[in-house]
Amino acid sequence: METIQFHDVCIAYGEFLVVDQFNLVVEPGELICLFGPSGCGKSSILKTVAGAIKASGGEVRIGDIAAENYDSPLSYMPQENELFRWLNIRENVVLWHRESAKRAKVHTAIPPDEALSLVELTDAVDKMPFQLSGGMARRTALARCLATDASIMLLDETFISIEQRLRRKVMVAVRTHLKQKGITALLVSHDYEEAAFMSDRVVFLSAVPAQIHRITPVSLPNQRTIDLFDGDGFRQATLDLVRS
Amino acid sequence: MALQLRHQRIRSPSAVAANASRIAPILAVIGLCHLLWFAAVSVFGIRSIFLPGPVETYTVLTRLLFHEEFWLDVGASWLRVSVAFLLSLAVSYPLVLAALSSDQLRRSLFVIVEFFRYLPVPIFVPLTILWFGVADTGKVVVIFLGTFCQMIPMFYDSALIARRSYGAAAFSLKWRQWDEIRNIAIPGSAPQVFDSSRICLGWAWTYLVVAELLGAPHGIGYAIIRAQRYLATDRIFAYVIVIGLMGVLTDRVLRYVRGWVFAWA
Numbered sequence: 001m002e003t004i005q006f007h008d009v010c011i012a013y014g015e016f017l018v019v020d021q022f023n024l025v026v027e028p029g030e031l032i033c034l035f036g037p038s039g040c041g042k043s044s045i046l047k048t049v050a051g052a053i054k055a056s057g058g059e060v061r062i063g064d065i066a067a068e069n070y071d072s073p074l075s076y077m078p079q080e081n082e083l084f085r086w087l088n089i090r091e092n093v094v095l096w097h098r099e100s101a102k103r104a105k106v107h108t109a110i111p112p113d114e115a116l117s118l119v120e121l122t123d124a125v126d127k128m129p130f131q132l133s134g135g136m137a138r139r140t141a142l143a144r145c146l147a148t149d150a151s152i153m154l155l156d157e158t159f160i161s162i163e164q165r166l167r168r169k170v171m172v173a174v175r176t177h178l179k180q181k182g183i184t185a186l187l188v189s190h191d192y193e194e195a196a197f198m199s200d201r202v203v204f205l206s207a208v209p210a211q212i213h214r215i216t217p218v219s220l221p222n223q224r225t226i227d228l229f230d231g232d233g234f235r236q237a238t239l240d241l242v243r244s
Numbered sequence: 245m246a247l248q249l250r251h252q253r254i255r256s257p258s259a260v261a262a263n264a265s266r267i268a269p270i271l272a273v274i275g276l277c278h279l280l281w282f283a284a285v286s287v288f289g290i291r292s293i294f295l296p297g298p299v300e301t302y303t304v305l306t307r308l309l310f311h312e313e314f315w316l317d318v319g320a321s322w323l324r325v326s327v328a329f330l331l332s333l334a335v336s337y338p339l340v341l342a343a344l345s346s347d348q349l350r351r352s353l354f355v356i357v358e359f360f361r362y363l364p365v366p367i368f369v370p371l372t373i374l375w376f377g378v379a380d381t382g383k384v385v386v387i388f389l390g391t392f393c394q395m396i397p398m399f400y401d402s403a404l405i406a407r408r409s410y411g412a413a414a415f416s417l418k419w420r421q422w423d424e425i426r427n428i429a430i431p432g433s434a435p436q437v438f439d440s441s442r443i444c445l446g447w448a449w450t451y452l453v454v455a456e457l458l459g460a461p462h463g464i465g466y467a468i469i470r471a472q473r474y475l476a477t478d479r480i481f482a483y484v485i486v487i488g489l490m491g492v493l494t495d496r497v498l499r500y501v502r503g504w505v506f507a508w509a
Contacts, residue, residue: 050412050415050416051415052411052412070418071418072418073416073418074415074418075416076415080412082411082412082413084410084427084428084431084432085432085508085509086432086434086506086508086509095427096413096416096417099417099419099423099427100417103417103418128507128508129508130508148416150416
């Protein structure tokens with residue numbers, strides 16, 4: 001179980017400052033949603049944790065290691081699915097499972113076939129990425145994340161193109177998995193329902209240069225099932241987020 | 245997998261009609277070119293020593309097909325191109341992989357490559373004759389020099405694009421450089437490497453003819469020089485058509501192979 005700490009993090013692309021003085025501690029096993037207007041740097045924050053970009057100022061730490069030096073696998077789902085086009089769906093998931101297992105210190109992965117079944121892709125495992133719809137490709141990328149041995153998961157607009165019926169089911173499965181395995185997670189979203197259901201806390205960001213506008217805890221039980229979507233408590237929690 | 249994908253493709257009932265409508269404009273353009281050629285010869289009355297007509301040229305070409313000499317020329321040229329091209333591929337691809345894994349090596353390699361890449365290949369012909377005589381080695385070296393320096397930046401750029409397109413895997417799984425090359429750069433750039441190789445094969449043919457023009461026991465370039473000595477312009481035209489047709493055929497075959505092997509790309 002890892003903590004993610006942001007200390008005065010600034011992210012800039014050349015002269016353009018995207019994120020300014022971002023401070024946050026994500027507790028071990030906690031699930032935090034970054035919520036904010038498009039282009040405010042939410043994905044960039046995720047990328048600093050993944051080690052894809054380095055913060056221009058401040059520091060991102062995973063446990064007591066600087067993010068860019070962290071050498072255990074991360075379960076990262078970028079906005080572009082980045083599925084390997086030369087591998088079929090199953091091979092894509094198996095590759096991440098196998099490769100993460102080589103370097104991981106934890107065993108949090110769901111077996112590939114189980115992960116594929118969870119996102120309802122069992123009948124499509126032999127398909128190639130170019131044969132998939134947008135939603136199927138997104139689910140494959142999610143299955144790949146679930147099949148990764150990692151103590152940190154970073155999800156960038158994961159559920160957006162998944163059909164409504166399946167979306168809720170997948171959200172339940174992902175949250176249950178994260179909580180059961182004690183995985184620390186950061187989620188980027190534009191959807192109030194998704195933010196309310198998935199997160200323990202929601203971090204609202206201002207427009208560019210992004211700063212923390214407000215942090216709102218989600219007033220829902222830790223264990224969340226599919227029935228929760230139809231309850232008044234969920235409606236109220238979603239409404240609370242809308243109002244904040 | 246590629247075979248499986250082929251079988252999955254839906255066969256349209258109007259596929260034949262679609263093929264016909266695709267081929268028709270090509271045939272029309274070829275026909276028009278021949279018509280203009282024929283018109284130029286007959287209307288302007290140009291002597292066949294300067295511009296032989298299509299009938300004359302194709303008659304010579306048909307006759308050539310039954311001569312052993314012609315096939316020896318074609319065979320010799322193919323052999324030189326193939327050896328030089330494969331040699332070029334065998335040297336440049338591992339160098340590109342090595343350059344991907346070391347910035348220092350990449351910088352040094354690219355200085356040399358950029359230096360050679362802008363040198364016109366014909367300037368190497370006198371040097372190779374001096375060093376290797378008129379034997380095949382010199383011709384292979386000329387083609388090698390012409391293609392090898394072009395392959396390296398093309399292959400490198402393809403690998404770099406693959407690396408950037410699939411970067412999430414590398415930093416998520418904390419891959420070392422070789423893992424990234426093995427899992428992303430090699431498979432991800434394979435279709436583009438194939439395409440670049442196809443383009444370089446075309447260049448190899450142009451360099452071959454340049455190399456052979458200065459003398460060889462056999463070869464299409466040398467056959468053109470032989471024809472020139474006897475002012476047999478119709479034979480020159482026939483050989484030009486042969487080179488062009490071989491180019492079209494090679495390109496078509498390679499495109500088909502590409503579609504079959506890299507159906508995912």
